[in-house]
Amino acid sequence: MTRFPDTDFLLDTDFAKQLYEKYACDKPIFDYHNHLSPKDIAQHRRFRNLTELWLETDHYKWRAMRALGVDERYITGDAGDVEKFQAWADILPRLVGNPLYYWTHLELQRYFGIDTLLGPDTARKIWEKTEELLSQDGFDTVSLLDRMKVRVLCTTDDPADSLEWHRRIREDETIPFQVCPSFRPDKYLMDPHGEVAKALCESYDTEDISEALIRSLDHFREMGCLVSDHGFSEFPYLSNAEFRELFLKLGMAYAERGIVMQLHLGAIRNNSPRLFAAFGPDAGGDSVGQTTDPAAISTFFRDLEERDRLPKTILYNLNPADNRMLSTMAVNYAPKMQYGAAWWFNDMFRGINDQLDELMETGSLAASVGMLTDSRSFTSFPRHEYFRRILCRKLGRLVEEGLWPADMENLGRIVEDVCYDNAVRFFQPGTDMMF
Numbered sequence: 001m002t003r004f005p006d007t008d009f010l011l012d013t014d015f016a017k018q019l020y021e022k023y024a025c026d027k028p029i030f031d032y033h034n035h036l037s038p039k040d041i042a043q044h045r046r047f048r049n050l051t052e053l054w055l056e057t058d059h060y061k062w063r064a065m066r067a068l069g070v071d072e073r074y075i076t077g078d079a080g081d082v083e084k085f086q087a088w089a090d091i092l093p094r095l096v097g098n099p100l101y102y103w104t105h106l107e108l109q110r111y112f113g114i115d116t117l118l119g120p121d122t123a124r125k126i127w128e129k130t131e132e133l134l135s136q137d138g139f140d141t142v143s144l145l146d147r148m149k150v151r152v153l154c155t156t157d158d159p160a161d162s163l164e165w166h167r168r169i170r171e172d173e174t175i176p177f178q179v180c181p182s183f184r185p186d187k188y189l190m191d192p193h194g195e196v197a198k199a200l201c202e203s204y205d206t207e208d209i210s211e212a213l214i215r216s217l218d219h220f221r222e223m224g225c226l227v228s229d230h231g232f233s234e235f236p237y238l239s240n241a242e243f244r245e246l247f248l249k250l251g252m253a254y255a256e257r258g259i260v261m262q263l264h265l266g267a268i269r270n271n272s273p274r275l276f277a278a279f280g281p282d283a284g285g286d287s288v289g290q291t292t293d294p295a296a297i298s299t300f301f302r303d304l305e306e307r308d309r310l311p312k313t314i315l316y317n318l319n320p321a322d323n324r325m326l327s328t329m330a331v332n333y334a335p336k337m338q339y340g341a342a343w344w345f346n347d348m349f350r351g352i353n354d355q356l357d358e359l360m361e362t363g364s365l366a367a368s369v370g371m372l373t374d375s376r377s378f379t380s381f382p383r384h385e386y387f388r389r390i391l392c393r394k395l396g397r398l399v400e401e402g403l404w405p406a407d408m409e410n411l412g413r414i415v416e417d418v419c420y421d422n423a424v425r426f427f428q429p430g431t432d433m434m435f
Contacts, residue, residue, distance in 0.1 A: 003115045005105055010349075010389040015406065016396025024388040025417075026147040030423035031264060033182070033372040035156050036141075038165040040378070041179055042172065044140040047378075049131050051081035054107075055088060057376040059284030064100055065091055066284070073187060076279050082127065089123035099348040099386070104183035107409055108381035111144065141378050142175050148381035150177050152427070153419075154227050157181040159188065159216035160200050163223045167197050170224070177409070183220045183228040183259065190255055210249045217250075221257050225428045228254055231264040231413055233289050237296040245259060252309035260427055261311045265292045265326070288345060291321050294329070301333055312426065313338050314369070316343040320354065328359040338426070339363055347383065352390045354384040366414045369423040388419055 011017045025244060037045075047053040054118045055061055055075075062075045065087060071077045074087035108114040112130050138147075147151065157163065161181070169179045188197050194350045204212040217225070228250070237244050254261045268289035270276045275285040305309040305434050309335060323338045330339040339359060342351040359365040371387035373380045395411050398404040404411070 004117065005102060005109070010386075010393050011396065012393060013400045015395035015399045015408075016392045019395060019412060019415055020389060020392040022408075024392055025385070026386075027419040028147075028151040028417060029384050030152045030370075030420055030427070031150060031276050031372050031381070032152070032154045032260075032369070032427060033156070033229065033374055033422060034380075035376045036153065036158070036378060037372070038155050038163075038169060038179060038181070041145070041175070042165040042168040044142050044174075046140045047134050049081050049085070049134065050127060050402055051085045053134070053379060054104075054279065054377060055084055057282075059286075060100060062090060062157040062284040062285075062396075064095055064098065068094055072278075073102060076283065085127055086120075086123050089118050091118045093117075093119045102386060103380070104382060106385060107379045110260075110382050110385070111139075111147065111379050117370075129219065140263055144378045144380070146176055148384075149306075150381065152178045152180065152226075152423075154180045154182045156184050156229055157220070158184050159183060159213055159220075160196070160203065162218065166223050178224065180224045180226050184230070185216075185228070185250065186230055186232070186299050186407060188213060188249075189230075189243060192242060192246060210246050211249060213246075214253050215254055217257065219258070221259065227257060227260040227262055229262045229264070232265060232292075233266070233268050234266060235263075235292050235296045235300075237300045238293070239296075248303055251258065251311060252306045252307060254311035255304065255309040260342070261313045262316070263297075263313065264318070265297075265315045266322060267344065268291065280377055285419075288318050288320075290389075291319050293324070294325050298329065298332075301337075304393075305333065310336055312338075312390070314338045314340040316340040318344055318346065319348065322352070323354060323358050324362065327362045331363050334363070335367065338367075338369055340369075341387075344374060347374070347387075349390060352387055353394065356391065356394050366417060368418050369417045369426045370420070384419075388415075391415060391418060 008017055011020055014109055020337070065075050068091040070087050070091060074084050092101060104118060108118065108126070114126060114129060114135055116126060118126055131240055155346045161180050166179060166181050169175055183294060188200060188209060191197060197209050200216065201207055201209055202211045204215040237247065241335050251261060267286055269286045272285035275283040301310060313333070313336060315330055315337065317323065317326050327339040330337040342355040356365060360366050371384050373383050392415060395415070399406045
């Protein structure tokens with residue numbers, strides 16, 4: 001069988017192939033939103049096998065296995081590592097058109113040099129080969145990230161976190177990239193009088209949750225924080241006065257400290273009581289929620305701008321019905337605001353194409369800060385390659401169809417900017433581009 005994905009995967013015009021090879025494939029990675037464990041990075045964790053590496057925390061794969069009827073014992077249950085991997089291999093050939101199929105094989109190729117398609121009959125051979133490689137030098141967490149030319153990585157961290165693992169990373173001269181904490185205060189915003197909020201206040205010697213959060217933010221900033229992160233099923237800025245006051249204070253604090261604010265909008269989480277009771281959050285029981293109220297989010301931004309305290313902001317939507325609203329909203333506050341990468345259930349071929357179309361038609365693709373992984377897996381970084389190939393495919397087709405001049409130099413520069421350079425400028429203005 002011909003190697004799959006092959007060298008020209010997704011690149012269906014000569015112009016696209018040239019764009020990708022010359023301008024995209026060798027660019028470094030600035031991954032400004034993911035859920036990787038800073039402890040695993042600080043400890044240079046080694047994985048014993050592909051179950052630990054791929055299936056331990058990846059609810060994308062868990063959802064696919066459930067959709068095809070795999071018993072929960074082989075997903076999050078007590079089955080052995082070999083059994084869980086075999087269960088994943090058994091269903092993978094049935095995921096026709098699913099990005100997990102492409103990502104899995106790109107990861108086998110890029111990290112392990114394996115071209116064999118994973119399936120029921122090849123699982124044992126691939127298990128044994130990867131198990132052998134994972135036992136060797138060059139396959140710990142730091143090496144896996146460095147292999148993909150990761151230069152900056154922003155994890156997702158609770159304001160109560162001591163950031164001790166981030167401190168250890170900063171002190172480790174063998175780690176050749178920057179790992180930054182991201183400030184994720186959602187649970188304090190939604191329940192400012194709850195037990196976790198009281199505990200945070202106590203740790204910062206104050207009774208005011210806004211003061212505690214801002215002191216925590218200053219601690220994060222001292223540890224290299226570049227971004228905050230918020231995820232809202234609904235945005236209650238107009239209906240909840242306490243939320244409004246607290247979030248407005250945080251938004252102004254971000255602006256004053258140069259922190260980029262990320263808003264992830266429209267997920268409905270932990271739908272299944274059974275999964276939540278058995279596993280807790282992030283079990284793969286989430287789905288697309290309602291659209292975001294344009295008036296609420298616009299009022300928030302106007303309140304910040306009127307105070308001259310609008311921070312740089314990135315908007316992400318899970319409900320595709322919000323595409324046009326958020327893409328046009330971002331331009332209202334350009335260049336401070338971005339319409340962000342195709343997120344979660346949208347980070348596949350169709351969703352990425354739709355996001356690129358929105359940027360081209362209602363904003364500026366050339367100014368985009370590009371892709372991210374939003375992942376808990378240390379081998380998820382070929383998702384950047386997947387995005388870059390789709391980007392070059394789209395631009396190549398514009399040229400092929402006579403909708404844009406065959407200006408390789410101009411389009412090549414746009415590709416370089418979207419893949420990496422714009423992110424450096426947006427998150428770390430004034431920083432040497434080599435980093």
